[in-house]
Amino acid sequence: MTDDIVSVLEKQSDLNSIQKIGLGSHATVYKVKQRFEDKTNKQIVRVIRNIKNYFAIKREKDLLVYLNQFPEFARFNEMRKVEFYYLQFFDYSGQKNLTQYVKKKGSLSPAKTKKLLASMLSILKRVHNVAFIHGAVSPDNIIFGKKRSLLVGWSQAIPVLSSFDTETITGDLRYCSPERLNGQMDEKGDIYALGCTLYFALTGKHIYFLKKSDNCARQLWAHAHHSIRKLNRLPIFWRYLIIWMTQKKPEKRPNLKELALWLKEETVPDWIRKLSLKTEKSFPKDPLILLADEHYLYPIFKQAEDYETTGDLENAFNLYENCAFRGYSRAENNLGLMYENGSPVRKSYAMASNMYEQAYQKGNPFAAYNLGRLFEKGLGMPINLEQAFKLYEFASLRGHLKAQNALAKMYQHGKGITQNLKKARYWSTLATYYSNDSDLGACL
Incomplete structure (x- = not known):
């Protein structure tokens, strides 16, 4: 992956003296020299390796542009899309973290x-x-x-x-x-x-x-x-x-x-x-189980996923419901799937769509995709291709691969939107590229 990135940077006609200085879960960082008409400047180029979540990249760009007005920040100069990378250019302000x-x-x-x-x-x-x-x-x-x-x-x-x-x-x-x-x-x-x-x-x-x-x-x-x-x-x-x-x-x-x-x-x-401090440095055998017992939502959710994976759907449902009552969107989405599939509860498209809607309102792209499916297929509701398109687009912009494929098909066939083969190819290519990519960044 790093060799591929260096090759991409070397193809930029205005860049030379490329030196890797950092590697993170989302990006690789390089120090370069950038040639302008009348001068050469040192720049930091931050290469975003995963571009499937366009919404997050756009949000970051907008924030960086806003922060340019303040002297406390490294100046953000430009962003380029090259192949399956985004290149962010900053003024060089030192390289040691x-x-x-x-x-x-x-x-x-x-x-x-x-x-x-x-x-x-x-x-x-x-x-x-x-x-x-x-x-x-x-x-x-x-x-x-x-x-x-x-x-x-x-x-x-x-x-x-x-x-x-x-x-x-x-x-x-x-x-x-x-x-x-x-x-x-x-x-x-x-x-x-x-x-x-x-x-x-x-x-x-x-x-x-x-x-x-x-x-x-x-x-x-x-x-x-x-x-x-x-x-x-x-x-x-x-x-x-x-x-x-x-x-x-x-x-x-x-x-x-x-x-x-x-x-x-x-x-x-x-x-x-005046605090009386106690020393605590030990670890239990299974920290997540004890954290779930202490009612932390993420460990409860992971415990529910484990139950679901092993086929214990009753316990999984109960734990998802516990999290959903407290507004945890990931559990709301999974609870919706159980209602949609009718296991381990009675099938209810009304309950499924309600769960998906609640999670979607919190920005959950998985729920947006699932709700879009119901609208596209008319499951428990009248078919609404325009609404399905909007939901697929929402999820696609946030990196959901199945939604990107679904969006590509809607563009291809002109369902819910005017036919656009160029956009159909874009979304299909993006989804295909990342379907086999292991470098997606740490995410729990």
């Missing part, structure tokens, strides 16, 4: 960490003011500099609202806030991840001593239950701050104004200083 810097130079001094915190607060304020969250604050996504630090990796930036996007846990789970286990994510999630990042900056270690190689269930358990490791390594004022920022309950964490005040006065609430 915080992880690489600490590995080479050692942990940061309190003074440098304070500058890092100031930079991050300024950046997050701009983003939170437009009701977005970064969603992936971590040492890998911070370009560290002596004068200023930049927050990069905006692919997971999403609006602040409970939705399918917040239910889908992606990226580096070592910096995942506990509330994401319930499909929730807001500004306090960024603050939690920033607190974990500050611990790393000061110690060179993860706050719970997690490794990338740890399995997902153990990482999620640590965020829900573990205490900060080797707390006495931290200077006293930083110790209190990081305890405050990484509280398990988001409502107990500071907001950006309180963090800005800490930069000036280094004060925390009395209850933080």
Whole structure:
């Protein structure tokens, strides 16, 4: 895959001196020289390897264009679609992320960490003011500099609202806030991840001593239950701050104004200083089962999927229903499928369409596709090809492969939309290309 990307970059007539500097779950990052008519500039080119979710890519682009007006951000210059890649061009602002810097130079001094915190607060304020969250604050996504630090990796930036996007846990789970286990994510999630990042900056270690190689269930358990490791390594004022920022309950964490005040006065609430901290660092044999017993939605949903896979549909239905009552769209969609198929409950297209509709309203592309099928085939409702087309388009733009194939057929035959063979080929080719692609990014 990387050789293919280099080949694509080498074919760009204005690029040379191509050097790979980073690899993430969504993109590969290169430093290049870009030739203009009268000059040559260093650029960072971020190559998005998976382009099937056009909606997310467009949302990220719109956010980056908006952020260009502020000096705290690396300037976003252009985006090109080349074959099955998107190329994002940024002004070069350094190539060492915080992880690489600490590995080479050692942990940061309190003074440098304070500058890092100031930079991050300024950046997050701009983003939170437009009701977005970064969603992936971590040492890998911070370009560290002596004068200023930049927050990069905006692919997971999403609006602040409970939705399918917040239910889908992606990226580096070592910096995942506990509330994401319930499909929730807001500004306090960024603050939690920033607190974990500050611990790393000061110690060179993860706050719970997690490794990338740890399995997902153990990482999620640590965020829900573990205490900060080797707390006495931290200077006293930083110790209190990081305890405050990484509280398990988001409502107990500071907001950006309180963090800005800490930069000036280094004060925390009395209850933080008086906390009696217990050391918790153990892992159970099966973390997801215990997290499900504690009523976290994601583990309950995964447990239901396991029951369904093994044929225990009664237990699967009950657990899906438990999650659906609490508004978990992934469970609503799966519950809809059970009602549609009539197993293990009595078949009801009315209930199926209701479940799909509720999940679709939360942005769930799987539910949009399933609801589209009912409209296209007239299952439990009159045939409505125009509505089916809209739902397939919604799901297709968000990367649903079956919806992309269905959309291609509607364009091909002029069903629900004017015939357009060019668009039919586009969607069919996209779905076919990704049907055998294993590099789709981590997603739980």
